[in-house]
Amino acid sequence: MAIETRERPRVSEEPQREPQLGAHLVLQALVREGVEVIFGYPGGAILPVYDALPYYPIHHVLVRHEQSAAFAADGYARATGKVGVCMATSGPGATNLVTGIANAMMDSIPIVAITGQVPQSVIGMDAFQETDITGITLPITKYNLVIRSVDEIGPAIQKAFYLARTGRPGPVLVDIPKDVQLTKGFLAPRQELNLPGYRPTIVPHRRQIRRAAELIRRAERPLILAGHGIIISGATEELVRFAERTQIPVGLTLLGIGGFPASHPLCLGMVGMHGHAHANRAIHEADLIIGIGMRFDDRVTGRPSEFAPNARIIHIDIDPAEIGKVLKTEVPVVGDAREALRLLLEEIEPLEHEDWLSQIRSWYRPIRTEPSGPDGVLQPQYVIARLHALTEGKAIVTTDVGQHQMWTAQLYRCDIPKQWISSGGLGAMGFGVPSAMGAAIGRPEAEVWAVVGDGGVQMTLNEFATIVDEQLNVKVAIINNGYLGMVRQWQQLFHNRNYSETPISSPDYVLLGQAYRMPARRVTRPGEVDEAIQWARSFRGPALIEFVVNQEENVYPMIPSGGSFRDMIDDTQIEGEW
């Protein structure tokens, strides 16, 4: 390789003297947007960019499947608050990104996906590895575009990053035909973008804030539902002040976890399908719901007509299309969560709700965390509770999708934002390991735990190789119950215990860890849990623990899909019945 003999291309704002290949301009534009890390996988149609890559101060992480590149970019974005970047070749590379892009769309995560495309001369001719990736991702991107000439590279990439991170964040895909990468040109200087159709409302309307304040003042049993928007807009401090001043309790959505400290006396923990009973009961009895940066997802509301039947609704969200989508909203407030809370704080004087708070406290029942079940088998909830205790709740925790996700959401009590990383809207299995990878790259100082199921981990465990290559401080905790547990739970409860295709086998994870050069242990008894967790924490770098747990444990409480709070099932009720 002749790397040393070539001159390092310049990335400054000074005008360039010589035209450069589009591939270089792409990387220069990325560097200019502050990109330090790309999760990607090479291939023919993106090869010129890979050819130029070694000359730029960008750390490229070679994943083992493009889906993981998108998930890792997502985890990176959630852990750092920056835009995550993934890159893939055309055709199969691009289509492999799709699940990760859809995930970022559903959860409002700023990622930019760069894809190579076949040369423009053969676009539309079913050329080798051609797919219409902008067509495919139309409904799952905030915006996507094809760069059609070398001059468009700078503006297109600037626009992509701006759109990804502003307003309601989301994924943006930039498709770059190979001929554009191979044409010489100049990088247009960064300039003001003229986007007449794009003007997110940041500062809410005063009149709506006053109307909201009026309802808040009059409410006797108010409740805040805090969602991901709190974390995205960095509104935690304002939310704490607002809750304290008004003495209004706060329930969190799955993605709102960490947006309000779990240890705060006003925190009710998670709401919704597997939310804490007292939190859901509070919704049921509330006379005012203040939804902030959340979207009344059906996993939160159950049957909308019976959700919070006695409550009026204030809904604060940056996306006007979310307001009134599910529930009749009395006061819509369009704007950034933090700005809205700031304005509300100006309007509202201290309030008291002692009776209401003590009523909610009286409903509280802890989630069960006994070490072992009937036959002395290890209980999964105990594992999460110990993980929380031993890491003092300070680790970054990513999860996959399923029962372990819900137990972690219930029991890993996060106190700060960007600590909890989980696939909410899409519920994409395979998310846990690669998102942990992204988080660990973005926050190298952090201890990262990926809590995953034996089903989900098998979707992306190829990334163990990436974790080991990069020597990431990722500890993988596999909660092995021998089932696609959450689906088995539904089969048990709603399909007459017909466990159709939910028992799932696993490889020997300890041997597998060794095969990937990843220190690994297996835990089968409660007495071994603490020691194993401490072992994994005793060194920097990858580690794997397989926790073999009670196979037929269920997540409770549970409000069945489309049900209401009245339909809640909890474990005390179940024990007698089954």
Place this chain on the structure above:
Amino acid sequence: MVTVRSHTLVVLVEDKPGVMNRIVSLFRQRGFNIDSIAVGHSETPGLSRITLVAQGDDRKIEQLVKQLYKILEVIKITDVTDDNPIQRELALIKVTATERNRSDIIRLVTDVYQARIVDATPDSLVIEVTGSPEKVDSLITMVRSYGIKEIARSGVIAMARGARVVAPAAQPVVA
């Protein structure tokens, strides 16, 4: 009560490739059937005006409008349904004509509907009609008995009456 009715939306968009696709795709994704869509240049260079007619209940259409606003190139959307807008459609209708009924058809079309005959052959006539969709429907009904060979309709275009215009906000916001 949810009442489904026909809504007429006037949408001002940037004239860029893929915009129509984004709009139509949004209707498809949300299960709306588009009755008519017509697009052409507007008074402002670089902007196109689309007239869209779709069925839906008011709440769903309102939701749809909010979603449409999320498309980057969409500048302005107005639901003109309740404004009694001027609505026009152009249609070309090719009918079978014989020696015997030719003059009947011509009289009907020109006297009653103020439409025009724009082409004639020994056994056919092409009628050009502009007007409200109802007028076009009515003409089609009337000539059906003669035998219709072909119909091409342009889709509806609409405009609010009086001084009201569907125009972009005065100040384009620069990011």
